[in-house]
Amino acid sequence: MFLEGKRALVTGSTSGIGLAIARSLAGEGAKVVLNGFGDEAEIAQLCEELGATHSGADLTDVAQIEQMMSEAGSIDILVNNAGMQHVSPVEDFPVAKWDTIIALNLTAAFHTTRLAVPGMKEKGWGRIINTASAHSKVASPFKSAYNSAKHGLDGFTKTIALELAEHGVTANCISPGYVWTPLVENQIPDTMKARGLTREQVINDVLLVKQATKKFVQPEEIGALAVFLCRDEAQNVNGANWSVDGGWTAE
Ligand code: NAD
Numbered sequence: 499m500f501l502e503g504k505r506a507l508v509t510g511s512t513s514g515i516g517l518a519i520a521r522s523l524a525g526e527g528a529k530v531v532l533n534g535f536g537d538e539a540e541i542a543q544l545c546e547e548l549g550a551t552h553s554g555a556d557l558t559d560v561a562q563i564e565q566m567m568s569e570a571g572s573i574d575i576l577v578n579n580a581g582m583q584h585v586s587p588v589e590d591f592p593v594a595k596w597d598t599i600i601a602l603n604l605t606a607a608f609h610t611t612r613l614a615v616p617g618m619k620e621k622g623w624g625r626i627i628n629t630a631s632a633h634s635k636v637a638s639p640f641k642s643a644y645n646s647a648k649h650g651l652d653g654f655t656k657t658i659a660l661e662l663a664e665h666g667v668t669a670n671c672i673s674p675g676y677v678w679t680p681l682v683e684n685q686i687p688d689t690m691k692a693r694g695l696t697r698e699q700v701i702n703d704v705l706l707v708k709q710a711t712k713k714f715v716q717p718e719e720i721g722a723l724a725v726f727l728c729r730d731e732a733q734n735v736n737g738a739n740w741s742v743d744g745g746w747t748a749e
Contacts, residue, residue, distance in 0.1 A: 499526055499527035500526055500527070500728075500729065501523060501526040501527045501528035501575070501725075501728060502526075502527035502528075503527075504527075504528045504529070504574040504575055504728075505528065505529045505530075505531070505570075505571065505572060505573055505574050505575070506520075506523045506524075506528040506529070506530050506531070506573070506574065506575035506576075506577065507530075507531040507533065507566075507567075507570050507573045507575070507576055507577065507610070507614070508520040508523065508530060508531070508532065508533065508577040508579055509533045509534070509557060509577065509578055509579050509580040509606065509610065510533060510534045510557075510579045510580025510581060510629075511530075511532045511533055511534055511577075511579065512532060512533075512534030512535060512536040512540075512541055512544065512552075513534060513536065513679065513680055514677070514679030514680060514681060514717055515579060515629055515674065515677055515679060515717045515720050516533075516534065516577070516579040516580065516629070517532075517544070517717070518716075518717030518718050518720055518721040519577055519579060519627075519629075519717075519720060519721045519724045520532055520548060520550065520577075521548065521718075521721060522718070522721030522722060522724055522725045523575065523577075523721075523724065523725065523728070524548040524549065524550060525725075526725055526728070528574075528575060528728075529549070529550070530548055530549075530550040530551075531550065531551050531552070531553060531566075531570045531573075532544060532545065532548070532550050532551070532552040532553070533552070533553045533554070533555060533557070533566065533580065534554075534580060535554065535556075553566040553569060553570065557580050557601075557602055557606035557609075557610075558598055558601040558602050558606070560609055563606060563609045563610060563613070564609070564613065567609075567610060567613040567614065568613075572617035572621070573614045573617060573618075574617075574618065574621070574623060574624055574625065575624070575625045575627070575728055576610055576611065576614045576624070576625070576626045576627070577627045577628075577629070577724060578606065578607035578610055578611070578626070578627070578628045578629065578651075579628075579629040580602055580603075580606060581602060581603040581629065581631075581644075581647075581681070582598070582599060582602055582603065582681065583599075583641065583644050583681055583684070583685050584599060584641075584643060584644070584685075584688070585640045585641060585685050585688040585689050585692055586640055586688065586692065587640055587692060588640075588642045591642055591643065595643065596642070596643045599643035599644055599647055600643060600646065600647050600650075602647075603643075603644065603647035603648065603651065604646075604647040604648075604650045604651055604654070607628055607651060607654060608654060611626060611654075611658060611669075614626070615658075615662065615667070618662070618665065618666075618667045619662070619665045619667065621666075622665060622666040623666045623667070624662070624665070624666065624667035624668075625667070625668055625727060625728045626655070626658060626662075626667065626668070626669040626670070627669075627670055627671075627672060627724050627727055627728075628651050628654075628655050628669070628670070628671045628672070629671075629672055629674070629720070630648050630651045630652055630655070630671035630672065630673045630739060631644075631648045631673050631674060632673055632674065632675045632708075632741065632743045632746050632747050633645045633648045633649075634648035634649050634651060634652040634671060634673050634739060635649075635652070635673060635739065635741070635747045636746075636747055638704075640688075640689070640692045640693075648673075651671065652671055652673075652739050655669050655670065655671045655737065655739070656669075656737045659736045659737030660737065663736055663737075666733075668727070668732065668733065668735060668736040669736065669737065670727055670735060670736065670737065670738045670739070670740065671738070671739040671740065672720055672723055672724065672727075672740050672742060673739055673740060673741050673742065673743065673747075674715050674720055674742045674743060675708075675709045675715055675741075675742065675743025675744050675746045675747075676705045676706065676709055676714055676715065676743075677714060677715040677716070677717055677720065678714040679717065682705065682714075686700050686701070689704055708746040708749065709743060709744040709745070709746050710744050710745030710746065710748070710749075711744035711745060712744075713744060715742055715743070715744065719742055720742060723740060723742060
């Protein structure tokens with residue numbers, strides 16, 4: 499329970515990867531603030547299970563981020579994980595979707611970070627972990643907003659890693675390949691449309707085609723890596739972008 503006494507905020511943690519990270523951090527004794535949307539009763543149950551609190555802030559809205567950060571208090575471990583996807587040819591890409599994806603997948607991390615950093619500097623300890631993606635390193639067609647946001651998140655992470663290095667604060671990206679979560683499941687119909695494929699073809703010939711293991715990553719594997727990044731042994735892991743993609747980006 500090496501995280502006892504530490505306070506962690508995990509954005510987008512009512513589902514998928516964020517929830518797995520929140521579970522792993524809570525499992526090591528961290529006091530967790532969950533964030534994200536979902537069924538009220540299910541979220542209340544999660545809070546009870548993890549001894550966590552919850553903020554329903556919409557992270558595309560700066561005022562709501564500011565309110566969440568002020569209510570959360572001093573955060574030791576900030577996990578910027580909330581994200582969404584949209585699949586469409588660039589010429590048809592809905593303008594509002596582009597703006598929302600950049601706001602949620604990139605700009606929200608800037609706001610939470612700028613608000614969390616003064617407390618981390620004061621304590622001389624902090625961990626910033628950003629869920630990027632294999633799409634922060636390589637691109638796939640029809641994901642212009644997502645790829646742009648994730649490449650930007652990698653650049654942002656490197657920048658703050660350098661700025662905070664002498665303050666006991668590290669900043670790193672975790673970059674999963676395909677993890678079976680609602681985010682992946684929900685993009686299958688649009689990918690079928692954009693590429694003229696069946697559901698099975700999308701899963702085998704698009705999603706898993708570059709994942710050399712031919713297996714989806716499990717959310718718990720991302721949680722375990724997040725825990726490692728919080729350890730003292732990881733104090734010199736800084737500004738890195740960790741692939742957990744079954745070998746996809748090794749090619
Ligand atoms: P998910 O859809 O299961 O979870 C997304 C979470 O974000 C949910 O808790 C949701 O309520 C929350 N959320 C959505 N919009 C929000 C908003 N406006 N404000 C606050 N919270 C909001 O997705 P996931 O697959 O677990 O993805 C989590 C992160 O991992 C994302 O950043 C995603 O890009 C990244 N990622 C996922 C995969 C994958 O294959 N699933 C691969 C690489 C990277």
